[in-house]
Amino acid sequence: MSLQYVVLATSIALVAIGVYGLTSSNNLVRQLLSIEVLFNGVVLLVAAIASANPGMLTLLLVILVSVVSGEVIIVMALVISMYRASRTLSSDVLEERGV
């Protein structure tokens, strides 16, 4: 057993847990949290597999984290906007409206 396999196993588990949360709940915040769990799994997966050029991977991961931080801002702004409009965080309301 090496550290690489431990990281790979953890990353796959995190991705699966993220998919579970994303598909099992209708709450928008819960779905965002699940996507973030999934993102953490993907970061670990990339770090464990693509170790041939660590300098390049460092740049890639820094850019990836920056972009995901921006995505969080947009999604939370949309969630606030939707909550003000319909007083609920359920994604079923969006389906009913045909969004």
Added chain:
Amino acid sequence: MDVVLLLGVLVAIASVIVALLTVTLRDLVYSSSLLAVLGSLVAAFLALLGYYIVAAFIVIVYVGAAVMFIVLTVSMLGGGGVEARNNLRGVLAASVTLVAFTVALITLGIPPGTFPVNVDVRVVSDSLLSDYAVALVVLLVALAATVIEGISVARRG
């Protein structure tokens, strides 16, 4: 057993438990707080692998700003009504994902890596400010636009 490997196993177990609690706890404030813990554990993993810059960046930018933003927003909004759950659908999707990823990794093969990796900070910073300077500027402009867009959307609602 190697100390680094032992630490890795402990962090792995903690990560899986925290991730499970994040997606299953009823209280969204606790869930989002646990996401901050998960981000810190992933940063610990990256530090064990030798990616110290990325680990520091995740703790400062991702956990310190993005996840804290989620925690504060969720605290303001509350639960948002009753949450309907479909556990069967979730377990099925997670099982398919687990099998697909495992089969893909076994089929494609895992490139052997030597950890911890050796990242030269000087080379990374030189590369970021010379070869990837345009990408850096685009990223900064995009993030500034994102913040303005986020404030605009939240105020409009």
